[in-house]
Amino acid sequence: MTFLEQLRLFAPGVVVALVVALLGGLLSVIVVMKRLAFVGQGVSHAAFGGVGLAAILGFASTTGTDPVVRTAIVAVFSIGAGLAVSHLARRTQKRTDTAIGIVMTASMALGFVLYRLAANRARTGGAGPLPSIEGVLFGELLSISSSAAWTTAGAAALIVALLFWHRRSILLWSFDEDACAPAGLNTARIGTVVLVLLASSVVLAVQVAGVVLATAILVLPGATALRLTRSLVPAFVSSVVIAVTTVGVGIALSIELDWPPGATIALTQCVAWLIAALTTGWKR
């Protein structure tokens, strides 16, 4: 197969990856500035619980509507985990990292138990195979169906629209959370909006890079862009450009070298960050 034939074969996955890159480009600036990287990490690992739940409920196939239903279940689970984290963090005097540690491990453990139960049931009951654990952990770009691609594009459009709608209050919240209330804004509401948008984006990114690597897409483009500029609009524009470019290059490399796509994308983004870090001075 030529490169272009392969690209056409993987078209739904490529579409999803580029859409997720756009989201990652926009959100990662906020994630880096507001120190939400570990929150994103927690939410993406919590997605594993959603995968297990979907498997035990019988939405295991990689064809038909199953992937869409599965993504919806994972989304509800991840957003719920995100809200649980923020609730726990409030209850425990802002120890967000502890709250994430608890919620993340709880959902991963639950997810794996449910996944194993579903796998046993599938083996004895003769049902179709479950999505592979490897795919869940590190992404399964090539098996993304076109229905999943359309769903992802639609969800991403909604996320971008909501980001745009709330952009100024989200910026103020990220810059100076304590300034929101005196400015007459509802601080908790903004925080929840950001959390839900971040969790939703993580769920979409999990399709590309798996629960382990999804955070890369939601951290690295912003981290790279913020090494290159300290101006607002250029930071967001360059973050999106870096995200889309590195995802594109990552997919091309993975096809050329026959490397796993999720990991290759993550590595490409790491290399881009490394180059930016080395050229702008290591210590910044």
Added chain:
Amino acid sequence: MSPGPDHAVAIEGVSFAYPARAVGEDPVPALRDISMTVPAGTRLGVLGPNGGGKSTLVKLILGLLEPDAGQLSVLGYEPAEARRRALVGYLPQRTTAETDFPLSVRQAVALPLAARSSPLTLRDRSAERAADEALELVGMTDLGNRPIGALSGGQLQRALIARAIAPRPKLLVLDEPTVGVDAAGQQRFADLIDTLHDRLGMTIITVSHDLRAIAAGSDRVACLHRSVHFHDAPRGLTPAILAQVFAHDVEPLFGRLHVDAHAAEDCDDPSHHHHDHGHHGSCDHAHDPTPDEHTTGEDDR
């Protein structure tokens, strides 16, 4: 315009206690039966020791806390409503701002205003104009395009004041504005507040444990230690009154305030206050006799 323009803040019989820290413990009282009115356009200094309830008072005025008892009215509204209407500007004691955020000074100053405007306006020119005017008022026009992270501490404070006044609030609340500021900086700060008061005519409440911060720019002073006592400032403030207010504080702080008190006395007509009032045990006996100027919190014992 808001109703009740004669009083910027009216507080009547307000008490507040923080919830008990553990089961079986008592609630932690912070303010007891506070009453005061702040006439519109005046500058009030609230002086009190750490733990005397100053931050609680600020949070009540901003509507971030609800009183357990009593009434607060800010510019004729419930405090939270006045805050939602952007009638109250606030300079926090310590900024929590992420100063390496990719924002210019002008953008940072405009942001709270812009965040209130319609998301459909791509560029909020009225917020930008208000930010430019506020930066001009604090004398930072030439620094508007700097990254917010490139400012010195004093410049950052002025930028935060610009941010607080950009919406043109009717009331400005300054929480410990001179902590960690050197003497020259304090003088510049006092001049700035004078200028803002003259040009914008807003009511200003300054809350501090530091007499210098209070004495420089206040028409009246309220001594706050759980309950409140009023004085024309800085005339009614004698070392004895300060000793009373700070009585529960630790020695070193007490000693330092003594020096401040003498300094304040020197700034003022020193001829009689010390002797007239020095031996009174209670703050609210110490002030001068025009009763309508002193809305007094009743005695705290």
